[in-house]
Amino acid sequence: MLSHELELRVEVQNLRREFDSKEKKVVALNGVSLKVREGEIFGVLGPNGAGKTTLIRILSTLLLPTSGVARVMGFDVASEPEKVRAVINMASGSERAGYDYISARGNLWFFSQLYGLPSEVAKARIKRLSQLLGLDDYLDRKFYMLSTGYRQRVTIARAFINDPKIVFLDEPTIGLDVMTAMSIREFLIKEAKENGRTIFLATHNMAEVDAICNRVAIIDRGRILTSDTPTNLKRSLGAPALVMEVSPLPVNLAFLNAVEGVKGFTTSVDEERGLARVQVVVESEECVTRALAGVAASGMRLVSSWRQQTTLEEVFVSLVGRGFVEREHEVGE
Numbered sequence: 001m002l003s004h005e006l007e008l009r010v011e012v013q014n015l016r017r018e019f020d021s022k023e024k025k026v027v028a029l030n031g032v033s034l035k036v037r038e039g040e041i042f043g044v045l046g047p048n049g050a051g052k053t054t055l056i057r058i059l060s061t062l063l064l065p066t067s068g069v070a071r072v073m074g075f076d077v078a079s080e081p082e083k084v085r086a087v088i089n090m091a092s093g094s095e096r097a098g099y100d101y102i103s104a105r106g107n108l109w110f111f112s113q114l115y116g117l118p119s120e121v122a123k124a125r126i127k128r129l130s131q132l133l134g135l136d137d138y139l140d141r142k143f144y145m146l147s148t149g150y151r152q153r154v155t156i157a158r159a160f161i162n163d164p165k166i167v168f169l170d171e172p173t174i175g176l177d178v179m180t181a182m183s184i185r186e187f188l189i190k191e192a193k194e195n196g197r198t199i200f201l202a203t204h205n206m207a208e209v210d211a212i213c214n215r216v217a218i219i220d221r222g223r224i225l226t227s228d229t230p231t232n233l234k235r236s237l238g239a240p241a242l243v244m245e246v247s248p249l250p251v252n253l254a255f256l257n258a259v260e261g262v263k264g265f266t267t268s269v270d271e272e273r274g275l276a277r278v279q280v281v282v283e284s285e286e287c288v289t290r291a292l293a294g295v296a297a298s299g300m301r302l303v304s305s306w307r308q309q310t311t312l313e314e315v316f317v318s319l320v321g322r323g324f325v326e327r328e329h330e331v332g333e
Ligand SMILES: Nc1ncnc2c1ncn2[C@@H]1O[C@H](COP(=O)(O)OP(=O)(O)OP(=O)(O)O)[C@@H](O)[C@H]1O
Pocket: 019, 020, 021, 026, 027, 028, 046, 047, 048, 049, 050, 051, 052, 053, 054, 055, 204
């Protein structure tokens, strides 16, 4: 089916949200526009403070926008929040979302009753979601006795209990082990594919976006920098990234900013080996030669270098000139 035939589920136009803190005004969202359709897993990817949670809170009616319009299933989040709430659900990876002294099953039952589900329907849904999320053997344990991973599986199950058209997930796999994160991701893919659900996912995990999102919007300082499929975004970079290991420490890489065709770079220091690993987003092969020559010209030693398939990290670097971690430090200052 062509994408324009699929039902429009989320539509955001020029959304703005400001917060007044003590001294200054913070602009958490600065003119965000996007559209998400049925069956899509849409990722909002950005560093700390980019505005992801603010966007999710507005779309799930927990927070009002300062200006702009957001519609979910055609309903305005600001003026028709009850209608929006009836067709969505949400979960966050950082909240502790359950009652400790009742069982996992009891928790799911409790939420099913908040939605007024008939008991047969509720039982069937709990059974189905538990099977899909590998919870069968854990349903009768008290919530507080579950490991972080199983608690999060219950939290995810809860977010699907009302058969929502759209599920908003804020960092759903944060702090989870690889196996748990994988089973949650498989579950999300299945729900989108088989039930046409829209999954709207905020994360700073590039690998997660790469693994499950049909489309992604990269967000930084309240603005969407670009939006496309992960594959198209990576392809748009043209050449594989250049990785250089450079010594001695501390290294001065200012010269890279002046190398023609360098779109940005990130640095991580390996104290033990006494070197810095520099990932450079390059426009062309000639640019690689210039960057490598620049190391020697600046009086440093090139320990090793290689090329690496571009990831969404390089896409971000090419857009802002810096990596996620470096950006988070900048914004935190
Ligand atoms: N209630 C609030 N009061 C004041 N400022 C806020 C509030 N909520 C968010 N902010 C600010 O708005 C900006 C965006 O925050 P938000 O939590 O949406 O970012 P995020 O992308 O979810 O970040 P993270 O990856 O750390 O979760 C930040 O500068 C944050 O400090």
